[in-house]
Amino acid sequence: MRIGVAGLGTVGVGVLKIIEQHGKLLSDRTGRNFEVVAVSGRSRTKDRGVSLDGMTWYDNAVDLASDPNVDMVLELIGGSEGVARDLCVAALEAGKPVVTANKALLAVHGTELARLAEKNNVPLAYEAAVAGGIPIVKAMREGLAANAISRVYGILNGTCNYILTEMEETGGDFAAILKDAQDLGYAEADPSFDVDGVDAAHKLAILTSLAFGTPVDFDSVYIEGIREVSAQDIAFAQEFGYRIRLLGVARRTEQGIEQRVHPCMVRKDTAIANVSGVFNAVVAEGDFVDSTVYEGRGAGEGPTASAVMADVVDIAAGRVSPTFGIPVDKMTDIPKIPVEEHVGCYYVRLSVFDRPGVIADISAVFRDEEISIESLLQRGRSPEEAVSVVLITHEVKEAALSRALEKIEAFDHSAARPRMIRIAKL
Template sequence: MTNKIKIGVAGLGTVGAGVLKIINAHGELLQARTGTRLEVTAVSGRDRNKDRGVPIEGLAWYDNAADMAKDPDVDVVLELIGGSDGVAKDLCVSALTLGKHVVTANKALLAIHGTELAELAEKHGVSLAYEAAVAGGIPIVKALREGLAGNAISRVYGILNGTCNYILTEMEETGGEFDNILQDAQKLGYAEADPSFDVDGVDTAHKLAILTSLAFGTPVDFNSVYIEGIRDVTAADIAAAQEFGYRIKLLGVSRRTDKGIEQRVHPCMVRTDTAIANVSGVFNAVVADGDFVDSTVYVGRGAGEGPTASAVVADIVDIAIGRHSATFGIPVEEMSPLPMASIESHVGCYYVCLTVYDRPGVIADVSAVFRDENISIESLLQRGRSESEAVSVILVTHEAQEASVVRALSKIEKFAHSVATPRMIRIVSL
């Protein structure tokens, strides 16, 4: 008799429909690989009559997704609804409590409640799987939890949001400004009507919090992530980066330092000869540094129906063959609440753009402020030459503490000849 695993799908949007398509298309292949037949028995969505390009006739329908957890004909619950609370959380809590496996693509839920849900899964002896929650089709969760299990991870970082990477790539290739490129991205469907979740860095921060827990064995701590988006990146910044041999990418960076674990999301200047700098368009990339394996790089599509649904199905396959791992690599009771380093303690190089009136003594005044904050200037470039008009002064620092750079820019902004708020982008050594 063939083993069978019965699946309830909550959320029939792009990803949910994609999962149904994969199971319909590759049912025999999946059965051959697992020795188990994967059967969808129940679904939940907003509109029962909507055409999703996949048949749902004959499946149990739930208007309230949370009720699906109680269905005796469901062994595995797929939570593909989204949102950090509400019905998505209720469904997961109910399913885990009832001893049912949960597969989710919900990075917001895990970033806020991941440790709590992992503890619940462990208590009831079931899996909480979430490969699709971070970097879509890239199997980075399995890589960190299993493939790199023999390594102590010192750093994990990456491009975790395709919308931002597309916008920054287009800004570089066309010379356009952020607002114009964002509008184009919205027309093409790469950006939402309300893009703030993506362009303000929140989406990347959710994913980074999850990766930090996996990499360092610490409870998920989204509130300790420093977050800065890409709205303030200008075409002039992009051009200056090129001139200095850099590209600008929105990165999520988590690393172990002598002050604790850094978790930060912000635009970065990265050398053009690095692997991450050459990941363009809507693609994602993650780099993990291990003590024995050195650096490993993972590149692929981070969103979309196919890649994300593929990751969901991979988690179902693990459950079907009985492959079980602690949610974040180690049991919750063995996690260490490591100190989190503040962004002010970060040490690195910085790109700074000042807009000032070109008057005698301006550069001397700027240099004096940096000297007083113990910041050494590596290079300086002035754009334009007119005493009556504002000009750009661009400089790159040697390594300095962020708190010192912030203080210096605050002082410079108060100069009488300063026209605009100074802009700063961190230069990341990869």
């Protein structure tokens, strides 16, 4: 099996190391030998700690697709457009199997690429695109193949989980912890892709398609990041028996599919709440298998390369699946439920001036929207400064809660925008 590797960043280098170190293991498992015959990267001369001897160098990664010595293309460049996409299209059109770690590409162009793969009768595999080293794509597509999936959710971004865990452990604020994470290399210089929830949403869109046999639909994912999670929210969460995690949730209901990424309050005794630091975890719920949990490292050289190579091994051994578990023409279009329709319990933190009647006014708004309150906590007592009033609601439709919070924000005694965090029903 002669491989062309496009992208010699962390993941590409990890792949070269596995092929170098585990040649015997890989050939024992598949009966085939693996050789990297061609590569493409940004700089030809950079020292990456692995040898590129004997490999053809391409300045333009797309040329890997037409190299007659390349049997399989690994796209490890990233990004939903440009070279990464062009290379995948060119390789599939040339009838060459493609393995990619590119979540953005799959989330945005997944269905169209799946169709192209089917048309050319070649596999398109992407285990590394979701939750790094955890073999969750395989589990969803093959391991749980006999189940109707009702929900899949999880911690899909290690950077956010690291930040939230650190905030919890140190009591620090988002900005300070983000800075630490950047210094430690756990967050990018431009962190927005991670902390604003986009990366998790890419992964969720892919999981949704795998879970429900529906075309990938990244645009309908509701996305809210973790920038507004405050040290105060984390402290209140603890008081109520919760931790805050950035979750991606895809759920099938009679009305359609919910797809949402946002901070969640999760009960401390759940598996998800106990996933700390840079780890990822995914929970998949099927009608026969019930709940299954998968946990591991969601990023990094070794884990991501491990997932890439699992795909390479599968393809070399002739184990292939339709890209999203079923062929594109068998997919079902399922309506997407907007987040306003979401029904759940909510944590609400209000910042108000502690004047007589303020609680009565707030309660009246909730009563008018028919929102019932499970608990209410007022912290601090200071006539001229803002104090926190924290509420946990019973189940309510999100649209009603949003209306209530708008009304409260307009109050004279409101000192800041109300803050709301959804409570996960796990």
